[in-house]
Structures are given as C-alpha cells and as structure tokens.
Amino acid sequence: MNDHYDIKEVILVIAVVIAAIVIGSGCASRPPIDYEWKSIPQQPLASGYKYYVVDTHSDIPDAHFSTYEEAAIYQKEFAEHHEYVIVKMEGEYNVYNMEPIK
Numbered sequence: 001m002n003d004h005y006d007i008k009e010v011i012l013v014i015a016v017v018i019a020a021i022v023i024g025s026g027c028a029s030r031p032p033i034d035y036e037w038k039s040i041p042q043q044p045l046a047s048g049y050k051y052y053v054v055d056t057h058s059d060i061p062d063a064h065f066s067t068y069e070e071a072a073i074y075q076k077e078f079a080e081h082h083e084y085v086i087v088k089m090e091g092e093y094n095v096y097n098m099e100p101i102k
C-alpha cells in the first residue's frame with residue numbers, strides 16, 4: 001500500500017470538500033417584504049363625542065375632554081390616587097349609556 005499521497009490529490013480533495021460544503025449549505029434568500037402601512041382612522045374634530053374620565057368607584061365623571069389623548073393624560077396624572085377609566089360618549093354623560101374604551 002502506498003501511504004504517500006501526491007500534493008495535487010490532497011489539494012483536489014480539499015477543494016472538492018470545500019465546494020461540497022459551500023454548495024450544500026446554500027443560502028436561503030427571502031424576497032423583500034413589502035409592508036403595507038395602514039392608516040389609523042382619525043375622528044373628525046367636530047365628532048360630537050366626549051371622553052369622560054370616571055373613577056371606578058363612582059358614577060360621576062371627574063372630567064371630560066374632547067380628545068382621547070387629553071383624557072389619557074389626565075388619567076395618567078392622577079393614577080396614583082384614583083382608578084380611572086375613560087368612557088367615550090356621544091352627548092351628555094349618563095351612567096346607563098356608557099361605551100367603555102377598549
């Protein structure tokens with residue numbers, strides 16, 4: 001048996017092994033993802049809705065605002081002493097016709 005290999009054979013075997021690894025591993029490329037930006041529906045400025053900030057232990061609102069953002073700021077400012085919920089209503093506040101904001 002011949003225990004001595006030619007240098008060209010060794011280089012060829014190494015090149016074939018490297019090529020097999022590169023080809024075998026492959027690269028799974030994905031097509032670019034096209035994100036569809038959906039616009040968030042905005043309420044008209046004169047919507048007729050009011051946002052009431054009501055303590056969960058009371059039937060009478062502590063404040064009312066024309067936008068949800070204002071009501072949320074009020075709710076966060078007094079969160080330490082109250083458990084407030086924001087209620088969206090059309091017209092005047094009545095505890096029996098509330099529509100809670102989810």
